[in-house]
Amino acid sequence: MTAPTPSGKAKQDDARRALVDLSVPSEPGNERLAMERVAEAVKELDLPAQRLERLKTAVAEATMNAMEHGNRYRPEVPVKIQVLASDADLLVRITDQGGSPVPDPDKEVPDLEAKLEGLQSPRGWGLLLIKNMVDEMHITSDAVHHTIEMVMHLEGKDDAAGQPT
């Protein structure tokens, strides 16, 4: 009898160590709590200041989306946050219990001119910000959960990397 083969995700997680597992109630403003807790957890990685600011924004926006769109701001339904790191990268996984379809960040691009003309809601910036703050963003869902995974590569990156032109 052979042991079950770990999935690709499980294999990757094996190479990473958990820095923190936490959950926050889905209440307005709690994204800051999540952001500060993650920032505290990654202190040992000594990220350059700009990378840390980007990570904090990405975590805050993903947590807000999870609380609002996934958990509908029901305080009793927590947002779960897992932070993992290897020598090569840092991964933050944020999970809610949403049942609605996952938006496609490549299709739902906010257009400032349309917003100024009243043709689009002034809101809807979260995914665009997350996508620009981290090196990789993956959204998955099953019948019960949405999960957003955000990856920051740790090797060969400094404050100048990823600067907008």
Add this chain to the structure above:
Amino acid sequence: MPPANQPEASVRQEPGGAVLDLRGEINGFAQEALEAAYTEAEAQDPEAILLNFEGVDYINSTGIALIVGLLARARTSKRRLLAYGLSDHYIEIFNITRLSDFMSVYPDEQSALSDASAS
């Protein structure tokens, strides 16, 4: 959870325009303060309104949406909206959202007021 750093906004009139001094967090909790301060600033019919972010330590996507709302109001009344005092991180966010294409961003009040007065 209420914001750790309660948003506040106050208005002062300067020769180049009205300045909105913003403090704390620009998020959903800031809507009332921001819109009330903008309305007060508009009452003097200035050519330019300057958003002073020097006292702001956090802006989220809901805060960005509030700024979009102010920008839409400014465009409707053909008024310039300028910003100064943003950290490098939030300048990057203004670039990503293209807010900086529609409102000039300055490092400090002096340069913002100088440009507002010259226009």
